[in-house]
Amino acid sequence: MIAAVDIGGTKIAVGMVDNDGRVLSQAECPTDAERGYAEALKRIEHLLRAMLTAAGVELTGIGVGSTGPVDPFTGEFGDVNFFPAWRGQNPVSDLARIFGVRVAIENDADASALAEAAWGAGKNKKRLIYVTIGTGIGAGIVLDGQLYRGVDGAHPEIGHHVIDASGPPCTCGFHGCWESLAAGPAMVSWVESNMPKNYAHRDHLTAKRICELAREGDALAVQAVDREARYLGLGLANLVTLYTPDAIVLGGSVMKSAVFFLDEIRKTIIRCCRFVPYEKTELTLASLGEDANLIGAARVWHHRFAQAGGPHA
Numbered sequence: 001m002i003a004a005v006d007i008g009g010t011k012i013a014v015g016m017v018d019n020d021g022r023v024l025s026q027a028e029c030p031t032d033a034e035r036g037y038a039e040a041l042k043r044i045e046h047l048l049r050a051m052l053t054a055a056g057v058e059l060t061g062i063g064v065g066s067t068g069p070v071d072p073f074t075g076e077f078g079d080v081n082f083f084p085a086w087r088g089q090n091p092v093s094d095l096a097r098i099f100g101v102r103v104a105i106e107n108d109a110d111a112s113a114l115a116e117a118a119w120g121a122g123k124n125k126k127r128l129i130y131v132t133i134g135t136g137i138g139a140g141i142v143l144d145g146q147l148y149r150g151v152d153g154a155h156p157e158i159g160h161h162v163i164d165a166s167g168p169p170c171t172c173g174f175h176g177c178w179e180s181l182a183a184g185p186a187m188v189s190w191v192e193s194n195m196p197k198n199y200a201h202r203d204h205l206t207a208k209r210i211c212e213l214a215r216e217g218d219a220l221a222v223q224a225v226d227r228e229a230r231y232l233g234l235g236l237a238n239l240v241t242l243y244t245p246d247a248i249v250l251g252g253s254v255m256k257s258a259v260f261f262l263d264e265i266r267k268t269i270i271r272c273c274r275f276v277p278y279e280k281t282e283l284t285l286a287s288l289g290e291d292a293n294l295i296g297a298a299r300v301w302h303h304r305f306a307q308a309g310g311p312h313a
């Protein structure tokens, strides 16, 4: 039994995940980053202990997925946007000390990529790219079951590849990154900056709401959906051209509205990817659902420690 810990900007989820990637129990608490790392660690410990007692099982290990950057080998947090003050803190060594088991950490997009590759829509794909589109855009690359890592274990930041250098400012300080054009908040800001003063739907806009409005025929929302599909398509076409993967698996909250975007994404890939066998890259939706991050965190442990001869590796 693996304990999974998913550390996000607003909440921390923990769960027990079996060797087939099934979540048997879960709980969550707010991240409350400003209350400090030690407090958050206590909350994680408390939730995990309660869960272990309730399940009455023995813990094999702990897998952690975290919003990044994190160092997968030292276990330390890097300069994470949501909790910069936690830099240098080490949940891997701390949880290992507290629970007496081996612990592994990865960036959360990498964690979900590993889970989709092992237990989800990317099963049996030799070259897989998982892309999550929500508040931001993250991606993980899995080659022959192994996570692709950059120099010193760095996680490539595919959400920050530049689509239009004259585009909107990005959280990274540059302009026109894929994330700044096609993540959920980009849809909302585009509508907000283009809506007339008397726009009837100006309050409580979200990417999901904009898709609903488009379905109802709202002209501005239809434009926003078209724009979103075009930018999603451009970024994905770049991935097809650069990597020619067997499959790209799409997840994240914006992809719950995938039906609005997929046709245009496919058309864009056909137009952009003339010199590669784009038709062989399968474009598919993530299959692990709401629990993908927790399942991913558990898979991080399997990927690190159980692959050599493990029954479910």
Ligand SMILES: [Zn+2]
Pocket (backbone or CB within 6 Å): 159, 160, 170, 171, 172, 173, 174, 177, 179, 180
């Ligand atoms: Zn950026």
